[in-house]
Amino acid sequence: MILSPLHSFLRRRWPALLLGLLLALPVSAQERTAVIGARATLTDWSDPLEALGTLAAEESVTLSATVTETIAELAFEGGERVEAGQVLVRLDDREERADLRAAEARRDERRSAVTRLAQLQERNLAPRAEAEDSRAQLRQAQAEVEALEARLTDYRIRAPFAGVVGFRRVSVGTLVTPGMELATLDKLDRMKLDFRVPEVELGSLAPGMRLSAESAAFPGSRFRGEVAAIGSRVDPVSRSVPVRALLPNPEQRLRPGMLMEVTLQRRPRQALVIPESALIPEGERHFVLVIHEGDDGRIERRRVRLGERRPGEAEVLEGLAPGDLVVSHGVERTRDGARVRLLGVADETTSIREILEAGRGRGGA
Template sequence: MISPRCPFPAGPGWLALLLMACLLALPAAAQERTAVIGARATLSDWSDPLEALGTLEAEESVTLSATVTETIAEVAFEGGERVEAGELLVRLDDAEERADLRVAEARRDERRDAVTRLARLQERNLAPRAQAEDSRAQLRQVEAEIDALRARLDDYRLRAPFDGVVGFRRVSVGTLATPGMELATLDKLDRMKLDFRVPEVALGGLAPGLPLTAESAAYPEARFSGSVAAVGTRVDPVSRSVPVRAVLPNPAGRLRPGMLMEVTLQRRPRQALVVPESALIPEGERHYVLVIHEDEDGRIERRRVRLGERRTGEAEVLEGLSPGELVVSHGVERTRDGARVRLLGIADETTSVRDLLEAGRGQGDA
């Protein structure tokens, strides 16, 4: 008698051979569970990105110039160094003004002595009151002249109005400075202003304090974080865009005014349920994932999910999953609903899919 499934005759001597042949004829999937890699559905910081190009400006920037015509007597900087507020940068030749000040101070001392003498005489009724008052008026006049001379002397000394980095030195001692002539530049680089424009349609999602990141070709591996400081009050009727100003901390001083930055605005910051994009099974406009039931010996459940936004390698899940649930992220095409799988491991921030695959190959899994 011949078996319809295994072509061996029945009989006591053929029983072991029949069983072995039938096992060898079974497919590999029936003998061993499919090995897969899983990933947890986790809550993660999420936002809707909006990209733009912007230009950096110093938080404070000033060009120092002369207000009088005079030769430069001293240049107290070389360029590129940090200076403190009030520090002397350039001094013009002020010998004549200082001489005028000394003359005025001597005249003030003379007037003070005259006022003192007349006051004593008036106490003894030996001097008219009008003469004493006239002497005091002359003293006040000289003191006002001294104040004016001292204020004029300040025009001959250019000092840093705030802490910052001074620009290159472009003048020398002996140069004739004229009003409006650039003598020094000063920039405050501890924080930078970043100006850019976004489309009018994005206006509803903009507000001061909105986080953003910025990148520059000068530092390919660096990402600078900041926030929106102000949103423009007018929309350009031609480009239909609105200006935005952000602030970026710059403690290391790597950013410079005029740099072009690639800006990514983090709109609608929120906590979102996230899964790897590799776990998704698209079917038309629908999406599914394969949920691994760890408490049911690795049983697979095919489940429909509703997605939100996406970013590189990840997708936001709005409905269909709960935080902590395990889904198949690698090996989706090798299993199906209702099957049972063997979990090679769970990919996360500390363990990559590549590490798990290599560990699986070491255990004999292709």
């Protein structure tokens, strides 16, 4: 079915239009002004501080060789998760293994010589010096075997920790040299988020402070973490201090290098909050219309002192108590001392749209 432009407009805007019609009805038609209320509630609150940060893996390493040799085997393709100690690259070690076998043979020969001399010495048929010299040669042969075994470990490049391996940059048969990059390995279960805040905010920062972060890659998703460390120096040019936070990343959606919009939650507290739509500004002063439910819906115009604000909400420092009911929609249609008809109370479980639909079902008057 194809909707006309007027039909589409009305479909999108009908809740607001219906509210206007209900509030615009003459008092004689509806007896009292219809309003929607909201309660002053205690809510978790904090003063936001925004910054831009860059992600890094909690642990990150570039895998490289320490010897010059050709690659004999690659045990990864890139992008997969590997476990700590898993062999990722095997270099050609045939020559080193041959040297090891030769060293082991010399060690076994020296061990047999030591055994024979020990037996002869027990019968006083071999000089003591010759036996000691044979034992020294055995220790030397054993040390040579251990050195070759240690050198062979350089021909196996293993994952130093569990993580996600990056794309491989070499192929089987490639001649690698010490320091040559073969792949990257990142531990992504938890991410480091580095950002900077102005020097003047240094006094409000502390390890353990909670924060949230958003990325353009995941619209609508918030990643929460906490401050892990605060830099020891202030940049004399930008007058900012570096901060590092840790973000859990169990689903591994975040990646190193991503840009994040950070919001620090300073001074976390319980605050008395009302909708901004309930405020009546007059210069630097602010008022609200309190509905006295026990006095037949009488309106009291009351001055309030505000604290911080965030989109759609305001913190009330003085003038209201938890549970007080204020007019949130229809403020301009009533006044101090008047009596109103409450259409409903908007909160987390009841939306304005639901209140309007219920009012329409009752005839709107």
